[in-house]
Amino acid sequence: xxxxxxxxxxPYHPLQEEAEFFQxxxxxxxxxxxxxxxxxxxxxxxGVSMNRTWDQVPYVVERVCGICSASHPLAYVQAVEEIxxxxxxxxxxxxxxxxxxxxxxxxxxxxxxxxxxFIGYNTVFMWAWRYREPCLDALEVVTxxxxxxxxxxxxxxxxxxxxxxxxxxGERLDEIEGPLDMFITxxxxxxxxSLRLKDVGVLxxxxxxxxxxCGPTARxxxxxxxxxxxxxxAAYDRVDWDVMTCQNGDVFDKVVVRLLxxxxxxxILRQALRDLPEGPVQASVKxxxxxxxxxxxxxxxxxxxxFVKSNGGAGPERHKIRAPSFNNVPTFRASCIGQPIAxxxxxxxxxxxxxxxxxxxAVVADRDTGExxxxxADLVKLSRQKTEEIRKQL
Amino acid sequence: MSxxxxxxxxxxxxxxxxxxxxxxxxxxxxxxxxxxxxxxFDVERLGVLLACSPRHADALLVTGICTRQARPRLQxxxxxxxxxxxxxxxxxxxxxxxxxxxxxxxxGPVDExxxxxxxDAKIIYIPGCPPKPEAMIAGIAKALQDL
Amino acid sequence: MQTIxxxxxAVLGSIVLGLLFSWVDxxxxxxxxxxxxPPVYQPLADIVKLLGKETVVSESASLWPFLLAPVLxxxxxxxxxxxxxxxxxxxxxxxxxxxxxxxxxxxxPSLVLILGASASGNPYGAVGAGREMKLVIGYExxxxxxxxxxxxxxGRALSRPGxxxxxxxxxxxxxxxQQNGAVAGSLAGFLALLCAMAxxxxxxxxxxFDQPEAExxxxxxxxxxxxxxxxAMIKLMRAMLLFVxxxxxxxxxxxxVSLRGWGLLATPLKVVVLLVxxxxxxxxxxxxxxxxxxKFFWFIVTPVAVIASVLSAYA
Ligand code: SF4
Numbered sequence: 138x139x140x141x142x143x144x145x146x147x148p149y150h151p152l153q154e155e156a157e158f159f160q161x162x163x164x165x166x167x168x169x170x171x172x173x174x175x176x177x178x179x180x181x182x183x184g185v186s187m188n189r190t191w192d193q194v195p196y197v198v199e200r201v202c203g204i205c206s207a208s209h210p211l212a213y214v215q216a217v218e219e220i221x222x223x224x225x226x227x228x229x230x231x232x233x234x235x236x237x238x239x240x241x242x243x244x245x246x247x248x249x250x251x252x253x254x255f256i257g258y259n260t261v262f263m264w265a266w267r268y269r270e271p272c273l274d275a276l277e278v279v280t281x282x283x284x285x286x287x288x289x290x291x292x293x294x295x296x297x298x299x300x301x302x303x304x305x306x307g308e309r310l311d312e313i314e315g316p317l318d319m320f321i322t323x324x325x326x327x328x329x330x331s332l333r334l335k336d337v338g339v340l341x342x343x344x345x346x347x348x349x350x351c352g353p354t355a356r357x358x359x360x361x362x363x364x365x366x367x368x369x370x371a372a373y374d375r376v377d378w379d380v381m382t383c384q385n386g387d388v389f390d391k392v393v394v395r396l397l398x399x400x401x402x403x404x405i406l407r408q409a410l411r412d413l414p415e416g417p418v419q420a421s422v423k424x425x426x427x428x429x430x431x432x433x434x435x436x437x438x439x440x441x442x443x444f445v446k447s448n449g450g451a452g453p454e455r456h457k458i459r460a461p462s463f464n465n466v467p468t469f470r471a472s473c474i475g476q477p478i479a480x481x482x483x484x485x486x487x488x489x490x491x492x493x494x495x496x497x498x499a500v501v502a503d504r505d506t507g508e509x510x511x512x513x514a515d516l517v518k519l520s521r522q523k524t525e526e527i528r529k530q531l
Numbered sequence: 532m533s534x535x536x537x538x539x540x541x542x543x544x545x546x547x548x549x550x551x552x553x554x555x556x557x558x559x560x561x562x563x564x565x566x567x568x569x570x571x572f573d574v575e576r577l578g579v580l581l582a583c584s585p586r587h588a589d590a591l592l593v594t595g596i597c598t599r600q601a602r603p604r605l606q607x608x609x610x611x612x613x614x615x616x617x618x619x620x621x622x623x624x625x626x627x628x629x630x631x632x633x634x635x636x637x638x639g640p641v642d643e644x645x646x647x648x649x650x651d652a653k654i655i656y657i658p659g660c661p662p663k664p665e666a667m668i669a670g671i672a673k674a675l676q677d678l
Numbered sequence: 679m680q681t682i683x684x685x686x687x688a689v690l691g692s693i694v695l696g697l698l699f700s701w702v703d704x705x706x707x708x709x710x711x712x713x714x715x716p717p718v719y720q721p722l723a724d725i726v727k728l729l730g731k732e733t734v735v736s737e738s739a740s741l742w743p744f745l746l747a748p749v750l751x752x753x754x755x756x757x758x759x760x761x762x763x764x765x766x767x768x769x770x771x772x773x774x775x776x777x778x779x780x781x782x783x784x785x786x787p788s789l790v791l792i793l794g795a796s797a798s799g800n801p802y803g804a805v806g807a808g809r810e811m812k813l814v815i816g817y818e819x820x821x822x823x824x825x826x827x828x829x830x831x832x833g834r835a836l837s838r839p840g841x842x843x844x845x846x847x848x849x850x851x852x853x854x855x856q857q858n859g860a861v862a863g864s865l866a867g868f869l870a871l872l873c874a875m876a877x878x879x880x881x882x883x884x885x886x887f888d889q890p891e892a893e894x895x896x897x898x899x900x901x902x903x904x905x906x907x908x909x910a911m912i913k914l915m916r917a918m919l920l921f922v923x924x925x926x927x928x929x930x931x932x933x934x935v936s937l938r939g940w941g942l943l944a945t946p947l948k949v950v951v952l953l954v955x956x957x958x959x960x961x962x963x964x965x966x967x968x969x970x971x972x973k974f975f976w977f978i979v980t981p982v983a984v985i986a987s988v989l990s991a992y993a
Contacts (some may be wrong), residue, residue, distance in 0.1 A: 157655045179555070179598060179600065179702055180555050180596060180598060180631050180636050180637070181636045182631075182633045182634070182636040184634065184635055185630070185631060185633060185634050196630065197630055200557040200559075200630060200631075200660075200675045201557065202555075202557055202558050203557045203559025203560070203561070203562055204558055204559075204562065206557075207560065225872065234581075246567050247562065253964070256964040256965055258885070258963070258964035258965070259707075259885075259961070260710060260961045260962065261964075262566075262569075262711075263569055263570055263711035263713065264711070264712070266565075266566070266569035266570070267569060267570040267712050268572070270570075273655075282564075284563070285559060285660060285661070285663060297572030315956060318933055329886070329963055329966075330964060332966075332970065333965075333966070333967070333970075348672050364534075451608070462548065473589070477967060477968075477969070480967065511619075517587060528886050537728075538726060538730075539726070539730035541723070541726065542724075542726030542727030542728075542729070542730055543722050543727050543730065544718070544724075545723035545727070545914070546720065546723040546724045546726075546727045548724075548878075550984075555844075570711060570712040570713050571711075573708070573713040573714050573715075575704070575708060575713065575714075575715065575716050576708075576713070576714045576715060576716055576717065578717075578720055578723060578724075580717060584903075586902070586903060586904065586905035587726070587905060587909060588735055589731075611734060612734075613731045613732050613733070613905040613906050614731070614732050614735050616830070669755070669902045
């Protein structure tokens with residue numbers, strides 16, 4: 138009988154900035170099974186946002202996850218705009234595109250740096266983050282803040298881009314375009330990097346489809362899904378760009394897909410900055426009638442989805458958020474089992490998981506009193522009892 | 532103050548290693564913490580290193596509201612940290628819970644949670660959502676000055 | 679009396695130079711990464727601070743092995759440093775077999791880390807200890823094999839035209855044999871030097887061979903549970919190794935240390951070259967997986983070391 142060790146990753150582990158908890162069941166250095174526990178970061182944002190007014194909610198959902206702080210508000214405002222049937226001005230659509238693509242560049246570079254850090258390649262970490270700075274500068278100039286942009290509002294955009302800003306963003310793009318080419322060459326050609334990342338944590342196309350992966354995780358496994366193309370929002374149908382895919386689904390391909398997407402984002406940005414139409418950036422929204430609306434946005438990590446229900450009041454009656462990591466986390470089991478521990482960390486990191494997005498709680502409660510009836514341990518007991526009973530019957 | 536104490540204090544001031552605890556943050560504060568290590572801000576020139584275990588840490592950087600799940604763990608981490616150690620409440624969330632003050636999973640402000648374990652804990656607050664990296668450096672520098 | 683003086687000087691000198699070197703390491707790393715880097719007193723400040731903190735020992739740890747390990751490792755490195763310095767200052771201080779003794783002392787740091795980590799009662803520590811063990815198994819053989827060209831050269835020099843075995847295990851004999859040309863000057867010696875440098879990287883526990891620590895996988899692995907003075911000991915041990923290992927390699931392969939005439943310039947230069955190689959290697963490589971590292975040592979470094987030994991016999 139082989140000896141199994143239980144290795145906890147987390148809840149506090151420097152692998153991710155966030156608290157999460159994976160239990161790896163290992164034989165020697167090989168992982169034979171794993172289990173994920175979440176909810177250390179659960180804050181109940183859906184609940185918070187149902188206590189806010191229509192205009193306040195974007196600022197709350199922006200804090201679902203810091204890195205996607207342009208995607209969540211955009212998905213939300215699109216949902217509300219659907220209910221209120223607002224015609225968003227053309228210029229606002231372009232501004233939204235610009236901010237979301239800048240966010241994509243900063244997020245992908247951030248991830249690339251962290252991936253380097255996880256495999257002990259700190260030089261990559263520092264260099265990637267250094268080239269990310271111009272992008273943050275551009276965002277700071279455009280929106281006023283490095284990270285939480287607070288720019289999307291129902292009916293348009295809070296701030297307009299002045300010609301100086303357009304010029305500034307263009308210059309920052311020039312600054313990072315060169316290094317980015319260098320990075321892609323390094324990633325594709327560095328022999329040790331490919332030794333370390335190729336054929337590691339493979340997610341097959343079949344698994345990716347079956348588990349419903351989305352975003353770069355799916356695209357690296359040759360599943361070409363992208364909300365920006367499949368159901369265009371903002372100004373994505375007005376610019377020329379391509380969906381990037383790779384064939385193998387290993388960690389290396391996930392790096393490649395993200396880097397190519399970053400280049401693509403620069404392409405989109407250049408067109409958007411060039412074609413920025415004149416006009417207002419804010420349509421007036423008087424009230425939100427009762428109804429239901431859905432908004433989805435291709436966040437850097439995949440599709441983020443917001444459902445909003447209105448009863449005609451001052452704020453949403455129900456607000457449901459589904460972040461991309463929620464789809465991508467289950468792929469861990471497909472890609473991690475059978476890997477050595479050293480590869481698990483980079484595989485876990487490769488979907489660029491975002492736990493603060495994903496966290497949720499399951500509570501079995503009494504409908505009238507709201508009292509908690511069962512917790513996780515009880516549920517396990519229940520399920521074991523059932524197994525026992527079935528066994529007895531046999 | 533004896534010479535020995537002075538030397539100890541010098542060491543503490545010149546080499547604060549930080550351990551980063553996320554008790555339910557939105558990630559922005561965490562990113563900005565990592566940002567501190569990178570070329571533009573490079574806090575290593577001040578001796579600050581990101582420690583990989585609370586055992587090696589001199590300061591806990593706590594980000595995020597303290598959720599119910601995180602609360603006992605934060606207390607445990609504080610107990611595990613080699614004293615003397617500072618606690619830095621980073622960001623509006625950790626200082627006051629900010630925008631999440633009425634979230635149902637919020638289990639008490641970070642400072643109260645820490646004080647339950649150690650009433651004389653040294654706690655410093657760096658507000659902002661997220662605080663700019665410059666503000667973080669300024670906050671930590673000030674805290675070290677008053678040690 | 680003189681011996682005691684030399685030992686004290688050796689230990690203090692190694693500490694000071696080691697701390698200085700670890701600063702250089704951090705500075706060069708920072709510069710490669712577009713950063714400014716820490717001030718020169720930084721490693722000292724780290725040690726002073728750690729000495730002033732409490733040592734937390736977890737309940738699951740076995741106290742004595744856990745606390746004794748860093749002390750033993752520190753002592754081992756001190757002993758190696760003392761022998762190397764003594765020989766460098768006064769070749770007559772060399773004794774038969776001191777080469778082997780130094781090699782032995784240089785394995786101390788890895789052994790005590792295995793001991794300490796296993797005693798720490800932490801699962802990450804256990805995995806880290808396992809990895810350290812695998813690494814030791816990987817690199818010790820080529821390290822010893824790499825010494826052969828130097829020993830052979832010394833044996834030849836001692837008793838032309840024959841070969842004397844016992845005397846050639848002396849560091850002073852190796853030094854003497856290098857008076858008209860370093861061991862590394864020959865092909866065999868050069869190959870051996872390359873092997874020894876690869877092993878040095880692993881012995882220092884830096885990327886690409888930092889699997890036992892791997893802060894993003896094992897959160898510090900072998901040193902995870904240490905805090906306060908015990909951690910200071912380990913850090914000090916590492917810093918000293920950063921100086922002692924290059925010193926050892928220079929003594930064996932590169933004409934040794936001399937503080938007279940040109941040597942005053944050449945010796946620091948040699949050390950700096952070795953140090954820079956270590957730093958560059960560490961910054962331009964990701965961490966290997968443990969089995970990749972073992973494969974590297976067994977299937978690349980060991981055969982090269984064997985070839986070097988065989989070549990040296992025919993030179
Ligand atoms: S303070 Fe703001 S940026 Fe920081 S964790 Fe809280 S919501 Fe996020």
